[in-house]
Amino acid sequence: MDEVTFLDEARRFLDQHATVRVDDSLAWGNGDDRVGGRRARSSEAVLEEVATAKRWKALEFDAGFGWITGPVEYGGRGLSAGHDRLYKELRSGYDVPDLASFTISLGMVCPTLIAHGTDEVRDRYVRRLHRGELIACQLFSEPGAGSDLASVATRAVRDGDEWVVDGQKVWTSGAHYTDIGEVLCRTDPDAPKHKGLTAFVVDMKAPGVTIRPLKMMNGGAEFNEVFLDGVRIHDSHRLGAVDDGWRTALTTLMSERSLGAGRDVFGVERAIEMLRLAIVHLGLADDPIVRQRFAEVYIMAKTIGYNGLRADERRRAGVPPGPLESIFKLANTNTLTAIASLASHVVGVAMTADSGAWGTFSWSEFVSSTPGTRIAAGTDEIMRNILGERVLGLPKEPVG
Numbered sequence: 359m360d361e362v363t364f365l366d367e368a369r370r371f372l373d374q375h376a377t378v379r380v381d382d383s384l385a386w387g388n389g390d391d392r393v394g395g396r397r398a399r400s401s402e403a404v405l406e407e408v409a410t411a412k413r414w415k416a417l418e419f420d421a422g423f424g425w426i427t428g429p430v431e432y433g434g435r436g437l438s439a440g441h442d443r444l445y446k447e448l449r450s451g452y453d454v455p456d457l458a459s460f461t462i463s464l465g466m467v468c469p470t471l472i473a474h475g476t477d478e479v480r481d482r483y484v485r486r487l488h489r490g491e492l493i494a495c496q497l498f499s500e501p502g503a504g505s506d507l508a509s510v511a512t513r514a515v516r517d518g519d520e521w522v523v524d525g526q527k528v529w530t531s532g533a534h535y536t537d538i539g540e541v542l543c544r545t546d547p548d549a550p551k552h553k554g555l556t557a558f559v560v561d562m563k564a565p566g567v568t569i570r571p572l573k574m575m576n577g578g579a580e581f582n583e584v585f586l587d588g589v590r591i592h593d594s595h596r597l598g599a600v601d602d603g604w605r606t607a608l609t610t611l612m613s614e615r616s617l618g619a620g621r622d623v624f625g626v627e628r629a630i631e632m633l634r635l636a637i638v639h640l641g642l643a644d645d646p647i648v649r650q651r652f653a654e655v656y657i658m659a660k661t662i663g664y665n666g667l668r669a670d671e672r673r674r675a676g677v678p679p680g681p682l683e684s685i686f687k688l689a690n691t692n693t694l695t696a697i698a699s700l701a702s703h704v705v706g707v708a709m710t711a712d713s714g715a716w717g718t719f720s721w722s723e724f725v726s727s728t729p730g731t732r733i734a735a736g737t738d739e740i741m742r743n744i745l746g747e748r749v750l751g752l753p754k755e756p757v758g
């Protein structure tokens with residue numbers, strides 16, 4: 359389909375179902391003073407947001423804009439990444455629900471289901487995930503397996519056509535509103551740790567699954583611990599070969615790393631603009647230290663943008679995501695941390711209690727959310743290890 363016809367169709371859909379965004383250019387004291395990045399929301403607020411997002415997703419999917427680049431056999435539109443970009447650009451001019459609750463589901467788990475799932479898994483879930491009927495979570499981390507993910511101890515034992523899973527997962531984002539999860543389990547405890555793992559799709563509502571929310575330091579409760587007690591999974595829900603779960607997990611992790619490539623998923627742009635406003639409004643625009651530090655974070659943010667363009671180029675050339683993707687995550691978290699540090703200096707004590715003043719207390723959410731971004735999706739140290747060893751060819755870290 360040519361792009362002009364496609365855009366006409368997209369505009370008709372958006373005009374019918376969404377409102378054009380009113381001028382929301384940022385100005386001190388004007389409108390929402392949320393800074394960006396991870397947001398601190400209660401479980402209830404998240405559930406409400408998810409319900410709204412699901413309704414929008416179904417609408418978009420049924421109109422042919424829910425999965426523009428996806429294969430037609432699973433309900434995708436089979437169009438190019440260019441069509442997708444055009445639609446997203448157009449949509450950004452409209453007020454539509456926040457679709458962040460689909461990031462892990464569609465950005466990480468669904469590609470893994472397509473790459474490693476059985477026909478049954480693909481037929482049963484891929485379309486419904488993209489339509490927003492279902493949402494998937496990532497059940498990898500455990501109390502004893504985070505950076506060293508291959509140490510996963512959750513056991514899956516075969517019982518005829520089924521597997522019986524026992525163990526505990528932790529830090530599972532969105533487990534409380536998701537329907538299925540990609541769970542990494544140990545199936546051969548005697549094999550070397552990377553070789554005895556198997557991945558499955560688990561029904562989050564199955565008997566034996568218990569989900570408990572965990573409160574975060576920013577006040578939100580968006581992730582959970584998940585207990586699996588005798589949970590039965592049919593063998594058709596295995597992702598990849600038995601004991602080859604590491605390969606499956608890598609597909610998910612690579613997708614995770616590339617999520618930050620070229621897109622402002624962390625809200626850096628808005629945070630920079632909010633910081634600039636605070637500096638000007640609080641009378642610090644002539645302070646040489648503040649100017650110097652602001653120039654530094656501004657340059658860091660711009661560099662992320664240019665790296666993103668390089669990533670786009672690689673994607674267009676068909677280069678699959680690899681270890682280089684770690685640089686996006688690292689650059690984003692370094693920038694967020696530098697912004698948070700400068701904002702703390704600029705806004706000072708006004709950040710610690712809500713006086714009702716615009717653009718001051720709202721920084722507390724950003725500053726208390728930033729440390730989590732350095733840990734989630736692989737810590738900064740792990741990103742540095744990957745870049746050092748697999749991109750720069752430095753010697754491997756000693757195995758202790």
Ligand SMILES: Cc1cc2nc3c(=O)[nH]c(=O)nc-3n(C[C@H](O)[C@H](O)[C@H](O)COP(=O)(O)OP(=O)(O)OC[C@H]3O[C@@H](n4cnc5c(N)ncnc54)[C@H](O)[C@@H]3O)c2cc1C
Nearest residue numbers: 496497498499504505529530531730733734735736737739
């Ligand atoms: C906001 C958030 C959302 C998350 N969502 C999910 C999710 O949806 N699903 C999921 O499965 N997990 C999720 N996680 C978990 C996340 O993947 C882990 O927290 C992360 O991998 C680190 O593991 P850990 O917490 O066990 O820390 P550890 O691995 O115990 O690390 C502790 C410290 O030691 C350092 N360290 C460890 N190994 C090395 C090494 N080899 N070299 C140098 N330093 C090292 C680390 O960098 C860190 O500073 C989430 C975490 C956060 C914060």
